[in-house]
Amino acid sequence: xxxxxxxxxxxxxxxQLLACVLPSSSGPGATEARAIDYVVARLPTESxxxxxxxxxxxxxxxxxxxxxxxxxxAWSADRSAPQWQLFRRVRAWAWExxxxxxxxxxxxxxxxxxxxxxxxxxxxxxxxxxxxxAPTSAVTTPPETPASSRKAKTDDHP
Amino acid sequence: xxxxxxxxxxVVGLGAAGGIIAAQVAAADLRVVGIEAGxxxxxxxxxxxxxxxxxxxxxxxxxxxxxxVLVFNDRxxxxxxxxxxxxxxxxxxxxxxxxxxxHPSDFRVASTSGVPDGSSVADWPxxxxxxxxxxxxxEAMLSVAAGTPHPWQPPRQRGFPQPPLPDTRRSQMLxxxxxxxxxxxxxxPAAIMTEPVASSRRSPCNLCGHxxxxxxxxxxxxxxxxxxxxxARAIGRLEVRPLCLAVxxxxxxxxxxxxxxxxxxxxxxxxxxxxxxxxxNNAPYVxxxxxxSTSPKHPAGLGNQHDQVGRHLTFHTSTCxxxxxxxxxxxxxxxxxxxxxxxxxxxRPLRSGADFHRGGQMVGGMxxxxxxxxxxxxxxxxEWLPLPDGVPPYGDGLLxxxxxxxxxxxxxxxxxxxxxxxxxxxxxDPVVRDRAGLPALRVEYSNHPEDLRQIEYFxxxxxxxxxxxxxxxxxxxxxxxxGGMRAGxxxxxxxxxxxxxxxxxxxxxxxxxxxxLFVAGAGGFVTSAGVNPCLTVVxxxxxxxxHIIDSAR
Numbered sequence: 001x002x003x004x005x006x007x008x009x010x011x012x013x014x015x016q017l018l019a020c021v022l023p024s025s026s027g028p029g030a031t032e033a034r035a036i037d038y039v040v041a042r043l044p045t046e047s048x049x050x051x052x053x054x055x056x057x058x059x060x061x062x063x064x065x066x067x068x069x070x071x072x073x074a075w076s077a078d079r080s081a082p083q084w085q086l087f088r089r090v091r092a093w094a095w096e097x098x099x100x101x102x103x104x105x106x107x108x109x110x111x112x113x114x115x116x117x118x119x120x121x122x123x124x125x126x127x128x129x130x131x132x133x134a135p136t137s138a139v140t141t142p143p144e145t146p147a148s149s150r151k152a153k154t155d156d157h158p
Numbered sequence: 159x160x161x162x163x164x165x166x167x168x169v170v171g172l173g174a175a176g177g178i179i180a181a182q183v184a185a186a187d188l189r190v191v192g193i194e195a196g197x198x199x200x201x202x203x204x205x206x207x208x209x210x211x212x213x214x215x216x217x218x219x220x221x222x223x224x225x226x227v228l229v230f231n232d233r234x235x236x237x238x239x240x241x242x243x244x245x246x247x248x249x250x251x252x253x254x255x256x257x258x259x260x261h262p263s264d265f266r267v268a269s270t271s272g273v274p275d276g277s278s279v280a281d282w283p284x285x286x287x288x289x290x291x292x293x294x295x296x297e298a299m300l301s302v303a304a305g306t307p308h309p310w311q312p313p314r315q316r317g318f319p320q321p322p323l324p325d326t327r328r329s330q331m332l333x334x335x336x337x338x339x340x341x342x343x344x345x346x347p348a349a350i351m352t353e354p355v356a357s358s359r360r361s362p363c364n365l366c367g368h369x370x371x372x373x374x375x376x377x378x379x380x381x382x383x384x385x386x387x388x389x390a391r392a393i394g395r396l397e398v399r400p401l402c403l404a405v406x407x408x409x410x411x412x413x414x415x416x417x418x419x420x421x422x423x424x425x426x427x428x429x430x431x432x433x434x435x436x437x438x439n440n441a442p443y444v445x446x447x448x449x450x451s452t453s454p455k456h457p458a459g460l461g462n463q464h465d466q467v468g469r470h471l472t473f474h475t476s477t478c479x480x481x482x483x484x485x486x487x488x489x490x491x492x493x494x495x496x497x498x499x500x501x502x503x504x505x506r507p508l509r510s511g512a513d514f515h516r517g518g519q520m521v522g523g524m525x526x527x528x529x530x531x532x533x534x535x536x537x538x539x540x541e542w543l544p545l546p547d548g549v550p551p552y553g554d555g556l557l558x559x560x561x562x563x564x565x566x567x568x569x570x571x572x573x574x575x576x577x578x579x580x581x582x583x584x585x586x587d588p589v590v591r592d593r594a595g596l597p598a599l600r601v602e603y604s605n606h607p608e609d610l611r612q613i614e615y616f617x618x619x620x621x622x623x624x625x626x627x628x629x630x631x632x633x634x635x636x637x638x639x640x641g642g643m644r645a646g647x648x649x650x651x652x653x654x655x656x657x658x659x660x661x662x663x664x665x666x667x668x669x670x671x672x673x674x675l676f677v678a679g680a681g682g683f684v685t686s687a688g689v690n691p692c693l694t695v696v697x698x699x700x701x702x703x704x705h706i707i708d709s710a711r
Binding site for chain 1: 208209210211212216324325326327330363364365366367491492531532533536537540541551552553554556557558560561564565
């Protein structure tokens with residue numbers, strides 16, 4: 001089964017699911033990183049059973065009148081239910097599409113890396129011993145981006 | 159079936175043990191063929207690798223993936239791919255580089271600690287003193303970067319071949335915290351090059367932090383691909399057959415091993431006759447090959463006349479605790495071997511009042527995903543790595559937590575010695591099939607009650623240390639299987655021993671009952687010890703090689 005087996009409508013729903021997993025409300029999320037492009041590129045490598053389960057899950061959820069957010073809520077409500085596996089798959093896709101090397105079609109414009117303070121492919125050149133022991137105030141900080149301007153909002157998190 | 163010309167030695171699995179044995183056999187001017195499930199990355203393997211997390215973490219390019227039937231702690235069976243089965247010509251490529259010797263008592267657990275009820279604890283058939291010269295040779299071969307002394311350091315005759323890795327901010331914080339707690343932190347030895355060596359293919363480590371699960375782009379981390387196999391290939395006595403899956407050992411009418419049967423990447427069956435056969439692949443899968451090798455003389459499989467193949471399986475207990483800090487710590491920077499504590503190894507916890515035998519080593523300073531970049535970390539969250547209370551499984555709350563925690567956390571891992579049990583074993587599943595259509599491996603493992611107490615003890619100690627280091631909050635991962643991180647180390651299943659009724663091989667890895675089939679690697683481990691196995695696997699391989707060569711002549 002390939003991406004062609006997902007209809008344009010199903011792909012649109014999947015895009016909405018990814019955006020609910022990693023929303024853009026406090027900075028770049030799955031939408032800005034084009035996580036859906038990563039998923040489309042990966043679909044041919046996924047098991048036909050998993051893709052069929054996703055199609056079926058979307059179909060049933062829409063028949064029950066659920067939007068993407070309600071779909072995720074339903075799928076993640078019971079970790080022993082089969083739908084939990086769908087939720088795990090969609091969540092992993094969202095992260096992968098958000099933080100992958102852009103050569104895999106996601107993380108457009110390095111949106112995910114930038115938000116996580118990674119400038120370019122992760123550490124291709126390594127670090128100097130001085131950088132590893134630097135007092136944290138002198139450790140390289142994430143580049144100033146729309147994401148880093150949110151720091152005040154994140155301080156209430158652990 | 160394609161039948162190849164007979165060779166002196168056929169080695170299955172060209173990793174830490176098989177790569178070294180193949181190289182030694184070739185150096186003895188014997189003709190050797192290596193059958194390897196993974197790819198051949200050549201003599202400068204680092205050029206084939208990069209730090210792409212999709213390739214090495216999501217797709218696990220250095221892992222063989224087959225369905226396994228898992229029965230953990232008497233739960234219902236689950237079909238999954240869980241065993242860490244590392245592949246690639248010239249491995250280990252995937253490892254963290256911890257190159258730590260066992261303690262002398264780790265070879266004599268029954269004598270020093272007794273045999274706890276419900277365990278199959280026994281002494282090894284060899285002692286630390288017998289293995290010590292091979293530890294020396296292994297450290298030289300791997301160019302091990304120095305560890306710093308500690309009170310329980312195993313005795314050694316030589317210095318380390320390389321200077322130590324540098325400190326990190328995290329190792330300093332954890333060292334200071336441990337000292338304030340009265341512990342004895344030390345820098346663990348690591349098979350990671352820190353200074354250039356003339357004519358070596360290896361470059362000094364650039365501290366990139368992509369060790370575990372990744373191949374090293376600079377060959378700083380030791381692998382047989384860059385340490386010993388280039389010379390073996392140059393001699394012209396070693397032929398490597400990558401992407402080939404060994405299936406069974408064929409025997410002659412008298413029941414004597416005569417050939418390895420394997421499948422190439424197209425599924426074509428081959429037979430490689432050999433005077434001597436060495437099974438040096440992943441330990442549980444060595445057991446699988448032996449169990450599949452049935453014949454009228456060996457109706458239960460080779461070496462299995464006393465129903466010992468597959469038993470005494472150990473994994474280590476893997477207790478992970480991570481702390482969240484206010485300041486950026488960037489745990490993904492720098493190699494994993496940073497700082498260790500040996501205060502809780504051997505029977506030290508028991509002697510200080512704990513209610514379990516045998517402990518393990520505590521290491522720390524790395525990300526909770528153990529290595530890699532941001533994707534490695536976030537993909538572990540809410541899978542085997544719990545989220546703190548109040549963080550939702552998806553949405554903005556998850557994203558904001560992950561963004562902040564990625565750079566502001568560090569982990570402490572405790573690698574514990576799990577007590578062996580005869581009931582913990584691998585067998586051939588009667589129903590589920592692997593990718594090749596063969597019976598899948600069935601893994602049955604239940605922690606000894608003392609393991610569970612050890613896990614709780616370690617989690618508490620790790621939490622104390624992280625809080626002492628300044629963690630604002632601490633999160634414990636469940637460590638009793640099926641919780642916790644995926645098994646990194648599988649030992650046992652082809653136990654070494656002097657008693658043929660309770661073991662599978664002798665002290666050199668020669669399978670009981672035959673004279674030309676050896677097992678190498680962690681399968682022979684009698685007990686798991688509370689440290690990383692690789693250096694001991696290499697030392698055992700160096701010790702076995704002369705016996706293998708003698709058998710082939």
